[in-house]
Amino acid sequence: MNQPHPSEHYPVIIVGGGQAGLSMSYQLQKRDIRHIVFEKNRIGHSWRADRWDSFCLVTPNWQCRLPDFPYQGDDPKGFMLKDEIVEYIEAFARKVDAPIKQGVAVTRVRRGKQDRLEIRTSDGDYTADHVVVATGGYDIPIVPDYAHSLPQRIAQVHSMHYRNPGQLPPGEVLVVGSGQSGVQIMEDLHLAGRKVHLAVGSAPRSPRLYRGRETTEWLYDLGFYDLTVDRHPLGDEARHKTNHYLTGRNGGHEIDLRRFALEGVKLYGSMAGIQGARLEFKPDLRKNLDEADEVYARIRADIDKYIAANRIGAPEEAPFRKVWEPESEPLSVDADEAGITAIVWAIGFRPDYRWIELPVFDGRGHPQFRRGVTDAPGLYFVGLPWLNTWGSGRFLGIAEDTEYLAATIAERSASQRAAA
Template structure:
C-alpha cells in the first residue's frame, strides 16, 4: 500500500452550501446524511479514504471493540464474525466499501490550509486547490494530528532508536535488544504485548489509563455495557463533565479473538513495569513512584465495571455464570524510580503517550484556552461551524464506529434547519439555535 501524498488535480467550485473537511468515517457519515437531505456539499480529504487506518497503524492492529459495533449509517458490519475484531486491512476495506456505497462528492489529495470568516459572511476555505466559499463547515479531521513526544526525549543517547506509536509497525522494525514502551493506553499496552510475544525484553512505563474486562459472566463486556446504556451516556451527565473528553480510554485488546490485559500478569511473564516517566538524563530514565497506585487504580476501574454488571444481572433477575473475585496476581515490591538504559540493554523506545489536535488552520474564535474546540453536541458557538468524530462529542459512543452515525445525523439536521431558515436568522449566535440541539 502506498502511503505517498498525491495532490489532487480536481477543481473546486467557487461556493458550496456545506464543506466537509475530512474523508474518514465521520466525514463520510456526514456526507451520507447530507445526500439524504439533498444538500449540496463537498468532502475534502487531505490524503485518501482510510489513510489513518491504512498508514498509521501497526501490522497486527485490530479493533478493540467487536465488529457488531461497526454501525456506520445504513452500513452495519455484515461479515461472518460479528463477535470478532477486524484487522487493520479489514477496517480499511470496510471504510472503503462504505465510501463506495455513499458515493460522496469527495476530492482526495487536497489539504485545507485555512478556514476564516470574511466580512461578507459565510466561510472562506483555503486549500491546496485554491479557495472556495461555504455557508457551513463540518470539521471531521479527528483529534490525532500531532504525535506527543516529551521534551526530555532530546536527552536520549544518539544510538537509542525512537519511534512514536503512529510509526511503529512490528518488532522487526526495531534493532535487537530491549525496548522501553512509554504509555499504557490502548496503543501502549498492545504494542507492549506485540513486542513481548515476539520474545523481546519489554520495559513499560505505566500511566493512569484504566482497564476493562473483556469477557465477564458469560458475555463480552462491551455487550453488557451497551445493554446498560454506557455508550449512550452523554457528556453532560458524566461526573467529570467536559473533562471526560480528555481522559484515556480503557485498555484491552481484540488480538487473537480478544482478551483483557492485566499488566500484573505480564510482569509475571517478564515484562518490567515502572511508573510514569519523569525525566531522562545521561542515559538514566527516572520515573514517578506511582506504579503501585496506577496499577491499583486501573484495577479499581476494572472491578467497578464488574460490579456494575453484577448489579444489572441481579436487578434484572438474569441467569449468568458466577465469576471468582478479582485477585492481584503480582505486586511490585517497591516502585522503581530509575532505569539505566545501557545496563538494561535497551536499544529503542516507543512513545505511546498520545496525540494532540492541531486546529491552527481554523482562524475562528471557536476554541478554549487550551486550544480545544468549544461546542454543544458538535455545534460550535461560531454559527455555521461544526465538529464531528471526536471522543465524547456527545456520548461515550461518539468518535467510534458505534456512535458517529447519530452525531452526524444530528449535525446534518441542524444544518438543514438553518439552511431552511430565513437568511436573517442564519447568522444568529448559537443561543438562538438551542432548541435544535435537544
C-alpha cells in the same frame, strides 16, 4: 485570499474524508444538501498508514454501525484486523459515493464577507455557509521535550510509526504509556520474544469477558454507550480522559499488567524525564495499577448489579484478586546497563487546529461545542470522543452524531433562506 476571480461556493464543506466525514456526506445527501468533502490523503489513510501490522479493533465488529451500513461480515463478535477495517471504510465510501476531492489539504478557515466562511485549500479558495470539521484529534504525535537528550544510539519511535518488533534494533525495548496503543504494542513485542519494559500511566482497564458474555455487550445493555457528556460526572473533562485498555487480538482478551510482570515484563511508574542514557520514572506504579484495577472491579460490579436487578441467569465468577505486587518502584534505570536499545512513545496525540481562525477553542487548543455545534455560526465538529456520548468517536456513534448535525444544518439553512 485575494484572487482576481470569485471563490467557488458550497452550502456545506466537510474537511476530512474518513468515516466521520463520509458519514456526514451521507446524511447531507439524504437531505439533498449540496456539499463537497476535502481529504488531504486518501480514503482510509490513517487506518492503512498509521497503525502497526497486527493492529485490530478493540471494540467488537457488531459495533461497526456506520449510517445504514452495519458490519458486513460473518464474525460480529470478532475484531477486524487493520486491512479489514480499510476494506470496511472503502466499501462504505462506495456506498456513499461522496462528492470528495482526495489529496486536497485545507489550510485556512476564517470568517469572510457577508458572514460566509472562507476556506483556503491546496486546490484553491472556496466559501461556504457551513463547515464541518471531521479530521479527528490525532494530528501531532506527542513526544516529550526531554526525549531530545536521549543518546542517538537508542532508537526512538512513536506508536504512530511503529509497525512490528523486527523494525526495532536487537535488544530490550521500553514502551512509554499504558493506554490502548501502549499495552497492545507491549504485548506485540512480548509475544515476539522481546524483553519489554513498560512505563505505566494512569489509563483505566476493562474486563473483556465477564459472567459468560463480552463486556461491551453488557455495557451496551446497561446504557453506557448512551451516556451523554452533560450527564457524565466529569462533564467536558471526560473528553480528555484515556480510554480503558484491553485488546481484540486473537479473539480478544483483557490486559492485566500484573500478569505480564509475572511473565517478565518490567514495570515502572510514569515517565518523568531522561538524563543522557538514564531514564527517570515517577513513584506511582503501585497507584496506577491499583486505580486501573479499581475501574476494572467497578465495571464488574455494575454488571453484577444489572444481572441481579433483571434476574438474568449468568455464571458466577470468582472475585478479582491481584496476582502480583511491585516489591519496589525503581525511580531510574540506565538504558545501557539494562540493554534498552529502543523506546516506543505511546503517550498519545494532540490536535492541530491552527488553520481554523475562529474563536471556538479553550486554552489547551481543544474545540468547544455542544453536540458538535460551536458558538461560531456555521462551524461544526464530528468524529471526536465524547462529542455527545461515550459512543461518539467510534463506529458505533457516528450515525447518530452526523444525523443530528445534518438536521441542524438543514434547519439553519431553511431559516437563512426564509430570512433572505
